[in-house]
Amino acid sequence: MNNVKISDIAQLQFGLYSKSSEEGDVKYLQAKHFDDSGILVEEIDTLLTKDDKNVSHLLQDGDVLFVGKGFRNFAWTYTTSIGEAIASSIFFVIRPNQSIAFPEFLATLFNTAKYQAYFQSMGAGSKITSIRKSELEAVTINLPDLETQKKIVELKRLHQRDMVLSKEIIEEKEIRFQSVINQLLNT
Incomplete structure (x- = not known):
């Protein structure tokens, strides 16, 4: 693993401020x-x-969108499968050098509790946190080899799928519980 600054492995720019519409x-x-x-x-x-x-x-x-304002500093990786898109100005657009940094790895890393706490501390003391571009570029991460990065991303995907299934099971249990209660009350 290498300790690297985000600026050493990616280009950063701001999203676009624009008025959206229902057509376009x-x-x-x-x-x-x-x-x-x-x-x-x-x-x-x-x-x-x-x-x-x-x-x-x-x-x-492979662009990674990162919310740099407010209290929800999450990251997400764009894929062309959703169609052409532009990020609003709430986002930093992080364009990693994909020969050394797997985009979904960066998003996964930024969404961990450790980095979430770090990002929140950057804006401490103000009502609405705002991370400056220079601060984000200076963030240092441990960057493992690409194979390890991909394994971490796959683990994240499996975890997310497990969480979705767990939520569905809980919802089904609630439906069944309510059904049993209603049947007992109607007898």
């Missing part, structure tokens, strides 16, 4: 589209029309 040809990603774990959960209903001013902000496969 590019998805405009906002924090509201994600849950607290950084999982895309909401249909993307905010759109932009691609033009000369915003085309440079189109996301590329």
